[in-house]
Amino acid sequence: MQRIYEPENLMEAQMLIGMLASEGIDVFLAGRDLVGATGEVPIHGLLGLAVADEQAGYARQLIDAYNAAQPMPGDEPDSYPGTLIC
Structure with missing residues (x-):
């Protein structure tokens, strides 16, 4: 197995x-069980x-x-240009 990416948070990982x-x-998610210890352990590279x-x-x-994905014109809210609506 190769570790290929470090997601910013559990939501991005999922x-x-x-x-x-x-x-x-x-896919195997390393560090999933350690997310609850945030604040007690360093979080950089945890997931x-x-x-x-x-x-x-x-x-x-x-x-x-x-x-590299960019929002399509018209898909972002006026108050947050450049943000995808999910």
Whole structure:
């Protein structure tokens, strides 16, 4: 297994797990059980997504595309330009 990404929070981790799973990639989330200790343990690098070695390249491509995504014109609220509506 390779650790391929460190999500900012548990919500981003779960969303990425769902996206990768929809592409047939099995994902392990390291640090999920430590989130409750935030404040007691350092949080940088606490969460990590790991996938099988043979799926790591494709998973990284999908995450790169996720990180590069831009809102489509008209899909963002007027009060928050550049923000996607989910």
